[in-house]
Amino acid sequence: MSSLMASQKVMQHYLSALLTDDGATETSLVEDAKTQELNRLLAQASSLTQAPQLEAKPVIAPVTDVQIQSRDIPIAERLSTIAVIPPATVTPPKSAAKAYRQGPFQALFFSVAGLTLALPLKELGGIHQLTEINSLFGKPAWFKGVMLYRQQKISVVDSARWVMPEKYEQNLLESINYQYVIMLGTSNWGLACETLINTVTLQQEDVKWREIDGKRPWMAGLIKKHMCVLVDVDAMINLLNRGQDIHALAGSKNYRSGI
Structure with missing residues (x-):
């Protein structure tokens, strides 16, 4: 945790230095040292906070007996087992009433x-x-x-x-x-x-x-x-x-x- 706080302070100082009106010479002298320190602290902080990632393995659904059996059934029989909604029965209109x-x-x-x-x-x-x-x-x-x-x-x-x-x-x-x-x-x-x-x-x-x-x-x-x-x-x-x-x-x- 102390390393993470230290890295945050270094980042704040670094950004403050970029945003202030100090001379370019002073900034350039400390730039390399602070950059190296920042990189070192960030590397340590990332190693502490990041949890190891587990490799995701694809889940393969087991082939069930029902699926195996359906492959052996002819297509005509399989279609016959599907519930089909019958079309609405059309009732022929009765003869028109006399005018x-x-x-x-x-x-x-x-x-x-x-x-x-x-x-x-x-x-x-x-x-x-x-x-x-x-x-x-x-x-x-x-x-x-x-x-x-x-x-x-x-x-x-x-x-x-x-x-x-x-x-x-x-x-x-x-x-x-x-x-x-x-x-x-x-x-x-x-x-x-x-x-x-x-x-x-x-x-x-x-x-x-x-x-x-x-x-x-x-x-x-x-x-x-x-x-x-x-x-x-x-x-x-x-x-x-x-x-x-x-x-x-x-x-x-x-x-x-x-x-």
């Missing part, structure tokens, strides 16, 4: 043999004047025939016979006066009707919607204020394509009771 089931919508009201029906305007394919109809053999009774309109063959439905066959009697048959054909969506099916009443804007709460598949799937719901049926165009097209009417549906066990 008129969101917010207010407009509906066309028309009458058939005193019965008022309504059809969403967004699913209306067009309205034509009823012209000459060509009957076809082997078709259901409710199939009036085919009407030509600008090279399009329209399959005309006797709406009264299809919707309420139980009331379709001779008196009703003689009194019906069809004037128009209401096209169902983009299909070739058209409903014969007597009168076009008007178009009405409806709110969702104005309709008692059908919640289950009843024996009348062609009914989307009941319009409360007007006490009339709102037609489910897609369901009606499906039934017409299959040649089914109310009689067939009423006797089918595949339909539950309901609207």
Whole structure:
């Protein structure tokens, strides 16, 4: 410790001498002697304070049995043991809800043999004047025939016979006066009707919607204020394509009771 303190004093004197304004001759005379003394003391101090350094040897991790075994396992098997997070299952989107089931919508009201029906305007394919109809053999009774309109063959439905066959009697048959054909969506099916009443804007709460598949799937719901049926165009097209009417549906066990 005394040697370290002595070396510090020598260093202080040496630095003081360099920083003072003493003559260069005096400084040069003592410079060599002090420098030698400083070096000697610093060498002794460093030998006392510095601890011997140990040579660092690299640590080699032992090769374990697991590593040895993994080298012998084929790459395909090793990859199969790695936990892989499966990709998220993509659920296909459900079919889009009908456009008129969101917010207010407009509906066309028309009458058939005193019965008022309504059809969403967004699913209306067009309205034509009823012209000459060509009957076809082997078709259901409710199939009036085919009407030509600008090279399009329209399959005309006797709406009264299809919707309420139980009331379709001779008196009703003689009194019906069809004037128009209401096209169902983009299909070739058209409903014969007597009168076009008007178009009405409806709110969702104005309709008692059908919640289950009843024996009348062609009914989307009941319009409360007007006490009339709102037609489910897609369901009606499906039934017409299959040649089914109310009689067939009423006797089918595949339909539950309901609207």
